[in-house]
Amino acid sequence: MAKMMYRDAVVTTIAEEMERDENVVVLGEDVVGGMGTPGGPEAIGGIWSTSTGLYGRFGADRVIDTPISESAIMGAAAGLALSGKRPIAELMFADFIGVSLDQIWNQIGKFRYMFGGKTKCPAVIRMAYGAGYNAAAQHSQSVHQILTGMPGLKVVMPTTPADVKGLLRAAIRDDDPVIFLEHKALYGVSGEVPDDKDYMIPFGHARLSRAGQDVTIVSTGLLLGFCEAVADKLAAEGIGCDVIDLRTTSPIDEESILDSVEVTGRLVVVDEAPPRCSLAADICATVANKAFASLKAPPQAVNPPHTPIPFARELESAYLPSADKIEAAVRKVLAYR
C-alpha cells in the first residue's frame, strides 16, 4: 500500500495501463499543456495534474494534446475505439458535455447495440465534476444524472484514491464506453492505495463505508464524506447508519441498497445533482418498488434545489447538501411515526 492523492491515483493508473497496453492513448485539452508555446510541451500537465509526465514517458502519438474542440475530442475517442485503440479522453470540466453530447450520447454509447453487437467501443471519458470551488453555474455541475440516463454508457464516480485506482483500471480494460467522473474537491484528498498493478474493482459493487442498523444512507463523491461525518456523530447517540458509497451509478448496486433497507427500514439518498429525475429520486423509487414492506418511513432525498449553481460563497454553501441537511433528513426518517 502507498499513500497518494486522488489525482495521483488517476495519473498513476493511466501510466500503469499505458505501460501494460500500447493501445491505450490519452487525448484532451492541455493533457500535455504548453504545446506551441515558448514554455514548450508539459509547461502544464493538465489543469488538474491528472496527466503530468505522461507525454514525456509515452510521446506525442499516445498523449495527444487537442484544440478546444470537445465534439472532435469525443468523436476522435469514438474513432480510435472503433479502430483498435483504448482511448482515455479527458473533458476538462464535466459541464462541457453540452458541446460534445452528440458524440457521447448518439455515437459512443450506441455503437455496440446499433451495430448489432459486432463491435466494441472501449473508450474512457474522464471528466472533473462537482461544486465547492465557487466556479458557478457552468463549471460546477454534477452530470451523472444525465449520463446515467443514457443506455450504453457505464458511469463511475469514485470517492477514494483506492477506488480511483481500482475503478479506473477496470474502466480502461472494459470493452464498453465508461464515463469516469472525478470530483474536483477530492483531487487533493489522500488515502492508502494498493500497489497491485492489476488491482481492479468490478462495476456495480458498492462500498459500505459505515455499518449500522437504523438508517441507510446512500451517496458517492464529495458528499459521501458529509454522510460519514453525520453517521459518526449519530453513532455517539447510539444511532447506527449504513453508509453506502455507490461507486458506480450505471451499473448500480441495487442489491446492497435493498439488503440494507431490509434491515434498517429507513433510507436517505444524498445526491449532488438537481432533484428532478435524479439519481436520488431513482433510488427512492427503486426502494419503494422493491422493499416497500421493509420501509418504516418514506425515503428521503437530499439534493440541491432545482436551480443553476450560484457563484458567491454563501450562496453556493446554501445550495449544496451539507452535513446539517443530511442529519436533518436522517432525523426525519428516524422520527417518522
Next chain:
Amino acid sequence: MQLSREALLRAYRQMKVIREFEERLHVDIQTGEIAGFTHLYCGQEAVAVGVCEHLSVEDKIVSTHRGHGHCLAKGCDVNGMMKEIWGSREGLCKGKGGSMHIADVDKGMLGANGIVGGGAPIAVGAGIAAKIDGNGHVSIAFSGDGACNQGTTFEAMNMAVVTKAATIFVFENNHYSEHTGFEYAVGTTRDIASRAEAFGMKVWRGDGTDFFSVFETMREVLEYVRVPGNGPAAVEFDTERFFGHFEGDPQRYRGPGELDRIRELRDCLKNFRKSVTDAKLLDHADLDALDAEVLEAIEESVRQAKAAPRGTAEDVLTDVYISY
C-alpha cells in the same frame, strides 16, 4: 492510368449494385413493408465506388444517413444489408440499426450515421489511429453539403490538421441539404473545398457523376495522405441526388424538368457506359450481362429479406450493457 478490363467491370458492377439496391428500395418502401426513414444514395454511386475501389479493409470509412452506397462500396454484404433494412434479426446489425446505422467494422465500415455532421469527428479518431500505427492506412469522412455546415465538421477538420490524422474529408455536394439548396445554405464562397483549404489542408475537386474523375482524383489524394506525416486532405465532388431527402419526400423544391435532366445528363452509370464503350474498353454486351446479374442479385436479396426471421423481445436486451 488505364484500368484493367476486370477493374472496369468491377467498378461498373459496384455502381450498378448500389443503383439497383436503391431503385428496388424505392419501390418496396411504397408498399409500407419497410419501416422507418430511408435516404437513398441513387445518383451519387460514382463517388462511393470511385473512393472505395482504392481502399483495403484496413482503411476505414465513416458514412452519413445516406449511407447505403458507402456501405456497399466498402464491401458490406448485399443480403445482410437488405435484411437489415427490412428489419430482420439476420441483418448486418441484427435489425437494431436499420438504414441509418448500418456498420461492418470488420470491413472497415465504421457506420452510417443518423446525425448530420456526426461522422467526421469519428473519422478523425480512425485517422489518428492510422497515423499512430504508421502503416499508410487512411480514414475517409464522407459528408454532404449539409454536414459541411455543422460545427462538428469544422472541429474535425482542424483537429485532423493539428494531429496530422491520416483522414480524407470527402464532401459530396449533391446541392441539397435535406430540402434546402446549397446556394442558400453554404454561405460565403458557395464552395466546400475552400473551407477545408482554410483549415490548412490540400484540397482537390472532381466531378462526382464521373467515375473516372472521382477515381483519378482519389488516386492523387490517397497518394498524398498515405505518406505518413502528411496529415489530412479534402476533396469535393459535385454530384446529384436522384431521389428526395427521404423516401416519401414530395420534392417540391426541385425545378421544372430537373429530375429528368439530371437523370439524362448526370447519370454516372450512363456516363461510365458511354466512356468505356466509346473507347472500346468494354462493349454493351459485357455491361448488359452485368446489369442482368445485378438485378437478379438484388431480387434474391429481397427474397431473402422477406423470408428472414424477425427479432424477438429477448433480442431487444442483447448487445448492450444494461443495469436494470
